[in-house]
Amino acid sequence: MKNITDSFLCFGxxxxxxxxxxxxxxxxxxxxxxxxxxxxxxxxxxxxxSDLLDNRKQKILRTIRNSEELREGAVEQLEKxxxxxxxxxxxxxxxxxxxxxxxxxxxxxxxxxxYTTLEQLENYKNETIHFEQQRVINQxxxxxxxxxxxxxxxxxxxxxNNELHLRTVSANIDMFGTMKEKNN
Amino acid sequence: MNVILCSINTLxxxxxxxxxxxxxxxxxxxxxFQVHAQVLITSWVVIAILLVSTILVVRxxxxxxxxxxxxxxxxxxxxxxxxxxxxxxxxxxWVPFIGTMFLFIFVSNWSGALLPxxxxxxxxxxxxxxxxxxNTTVALALLTSIAYFYAGLSKKGLAxxxxxxxxxxxxxxxxxxxxxxxxxxxxxxxxxxxxADELVVVVLVSLVPLVVPIxxxxxxxxxxxxxxxxxxxxxAAYIGESMEGHH
Numbered sequence: 001m002k003n004i005t006d007s008f009l010c011f012g013x014x015x016x017x018x019x020x021x022x023x024x025x026x027x028x029x030x031x032x033x034x035x036x037x038x039x040x041x042x043x044x045x046x047x048x049x050s051d052l053l054d055n056r057k058q059k060i061l062r063t064i065r066n067s068e069e070l071r072e073g074a075v076e077q078l079e080k081x082x083x084x085x086x087x088x089x090x091x092x093x094x095x096x097x098x099x100x101x102x103x104x105x106x107x108x109x110x111x112x113x114x115y116t117t118l119e120q121l122e123n124y125k126n127e128t129i130h131f132e133q134q135r136v137i138n139q140x141x142x143x144x145x146x147x148x149x150x151x152x153x154x155x156x157x158x159x160x161n162n163e164l165h166l167r168t169v170s171a172n173i174d175m176f177g178t179m180k181e182k183n184n
Numbered sequence: 185m186n187v188i189l190c191s192i193n194t195l196x197x198x199x200x201x202x203x204x205x206x207x208x209x210x211x212x213x214x215x216x217f218q219v220h221a222q223v224l225i226t227s228w229v230v231i232a233i234l235l236v237s238t239i240l241v242v243r244x245x246x247x248x249x250x251x252x253x254x255x256x257x258x259x260x261x262x263x264x265x266x267x268x269x270x271x272x273x274x275x276x277x278w279v280p281f282i283g284t285m286f287l288f289i290f291v292s293n294w295s296g297a298l299l300p301x302x303x304x305x306x307x308x309x310x311x312x313x314x315x316x317x318x319n320t321t322v323a324l325a326l327l328t329s330i331a332y333f334y335a336g337l338s339k340k341g342l343a344x345x346x347x348x349x350x351x352x353x354x355x356x357x358x359x360x361x362x363x364x365x366x367x368x369x370x371x372x373x374x375x376x377x378x379x380a381d382e383l384v385v386v387v388l389v390s391l392v393p394l395v396v397p398i399x400x401x402x403x404x405x406x407x408x409x410x411x412x413x414x415x416x417x418x419x420a421a422y423i424g425e426s427m428e429g430h431h
């Protein structure tokens with residue numbers, strides 16, 4: 001009884017204290033229970049907490065890595081696309097320059113060839129005209145000759161008698177004779 | 185006779201103990217106000233714990249978080265989650281408020297349950313969790329009240345007061361009453377829980393100093409965490425309620 005009472009009483013001793021100080025009563029200040037509680041808390045809490053934080057860290061790492069990969073991929077694609085763009089641009093430039101010169105050349109060629117063709121056609125035309133003229137002239141000549149001959153033949157048939165005939169023949173013989181002499 | 189005297193003496197002492205344990209305060213006079221110094225001291229310790237740990241962690245930030253940074257980010261995410269589920273879309277500006285409430289109450293409660301405050305002796309009263317004192321919890325609850333009034337008024341202007349006559353004007357008195365019951369219930373819930381926890385522990389320690397109080401201390405830890413969460417959640421819920429749109 002006395003012991004119990006004493007153990008109760010000892011709590012009361014520090015109560016009316018008038019100033020700041022430290023209470024060294026181990027049972028009253030309860031450090032044993034507190035340390036047990038703290039120890040259990042740390043022991044169990046540490047595992048849970050570190051698990052939780054590890055998971056979170058892993059998640060963050062994964063996210064960072066993923067986004068980094070995505071970024072790299074995107075940069076790569078961008079570079080590829082830029083290279084292709086550059087290539088296409090130079091090609092287009094080349095094509096443009098080439099095409100222009102080609103077109104110029106083609107034009108000149110075409111113009112030249114057309115000129116020559118034109119000239120040829122002109123020549124043909126001229127020749128044809130010339131030939132045609134020639135032919136017509138010949139025809140006209142032949143007709144005139146024929147008509148003259150027929151006229152002459154008619155005249156001869158109508159008004160030729162023996163005497164005239166003989167005269168004409170002799171005149172012609174003379175003419176031929178002089179022509180022969182001249183030639184000699 | 186002697187035994188009876190002794191036991192009377194003992195009972196008197198016991199009465200002294202129990203009379204002293206509850207409701208004794210260490211008063212400071214600051215500008216005509218009497219303040220509970222033990223609450224201020226423990227509040228300062230709690231604030232110091234929060235500030236120092238935060239500054240230590242925040243001083244050297246990494247992209248891939250170290251242990252401390254990871255933990256603090258986790259806590260921040262948790263608080264953000266709570267405010268998001270309670271407030272909704274526009275939870276952003278309220279995360280600091282909710283976070284302050286939660287962290288202060290949580291660290292206060294746990295400091296009361298884990299730190300050996302009683303080693304330090306005061307001229308009067310004793311050190312305990314700041315939330316052990318009704319003044320702290322009332323202050324926190326009134327801050328919550330101001331916060332939700334501010335949230336509602338800044339969101340809707342004077343149209344905020346139209347919620348008092350919804351769904352019918354008959355409910356006006358009850359709606360007005362709610363504005364008083366909210367901080368009241370918040371403060372008393374927190375205060376009562378923490379005080380009860382600590383009292384149970386103290387009484388058990390005074391009866392059986394070893395081992396027996398340990399389960400109760402764990403229960404106290406659990407309740408303390410839950411109370412902090414409840415306070416933060418309710419504060420966020422009130423803010424969200426006063427900000428939510430028209431139906």
